[in-house]
Amino acid sequence: MAEKAINPVLKQVLELGPTVLFFGIYMWIKDETYLIAGTDYSGFIVAAVVFVPILLVSIAALWVLTGQLSRMQVFTGLVVIFFGGLTAYFNDASFFKMKTTLVYGTFAALLGVGLLRRQSWLEWVLGSALPMQHEGWMILTRRLALVFLVLAVANELIWRNMSEATWVTLETFAFPAALFVFLMVQITMLGRYVIEPEDEKRGEG
Known part of the structure; x- marks a missing residue:
């Protein structure tokens, strides 16, 4: 299936936006500590975990708008889910x-x-x-x-x-x-x- 044409600026925002958002969230809360379910989590851990759904939403939006996903996007999404999960589980x-x-x-x-x-x-x-x-x-x-x-x-x-x-x-x-x-x-x-x-x-x- 041929890729549907979308606004190139929108495509760049969807592709690069999650990483930039992660940077912004991290810089905002990097010195904070959060008590969740009896465990202290650093600002980095929280930013990393929040990054996972942000990236998945971005990938889903690209899929809906273009009609396809590259192998690189799928692989990156799976890696982020896996390592984001390990980051949260092991703190x-x-x-x-x-x-x-x-x-x-x-x-x-x-x-x-x-x-x-x-x-x-x-x-x-x-x-x-x-x-x-x-x-x-x-x-x-x-x-x-x-x-x-x-x-x-x-x-x-x-x-x-x-x-x-x-x-x-x-x-x-x-x-x-x-x-x-x-x-x-x-x-x-x-x-x-x-x-x-x-x-x-x-x-x-």
């Missing part, structure tokens, strides 16, 4: 912080497995949105797998060695910005592999 912020490592690490591993099979699974997922020669997809896949691996390692180093507020800030803004800048640079660098509409028509002729 331990470490589980929620490790979530990012698992997400980036899994993406790196999946792309790596495809590369070992001489395939670009990135091309399989995004090929229709960005027509590009197979060689270009292989180059982009290798580079993106490395970036995901670096981000996974960086996340582990940051949450284990820096303050909680620093991790939340970097998780919210720095990691997504780094990925965005990387992809923009790569699209420019790999421009010669992009298949223009004229090339497709010429190939069909």
Whole structure:
């Protein structure tokens, strides 16, 4: 099923809004402690648990508006539910912080497995949105797998060695910005592999 077109600004709000809301909620209550059912929970734990339904509502809205969900959205939603549940059950912020490592690490591993099979699974997922020669997809896949691996390692180093507020800030803004800048640079660098509409028509002729 083809994805329904929606306002691009609305789509960005739904995709990025939950993370920004988590940041805002955390900054608001980070120094608070909440007694719930006889157990003290830090502001971080409460913000992490509240983030789960916010993300699920966002994903559901994207599903209703576009008519489909990407595998990445489904995977991210499941990971957030799982680690959010562990965070609340064990009252331990470490589980929620490790979530990012698992997400980036899994993406790196999946792309790596495809590369070992001489395939670009990135091309399989995004090929229709960005027509590009197979060689270009292989180059982009290798580079993106490395970036995901670096981000996974960086996340582990940051949450284990820096303050909680620093991790939340970097998780919210720095990691997504780094990925965005990387992809923009790569699209420019790999421009010669992009298949223009004229090339497709010429190939069909």
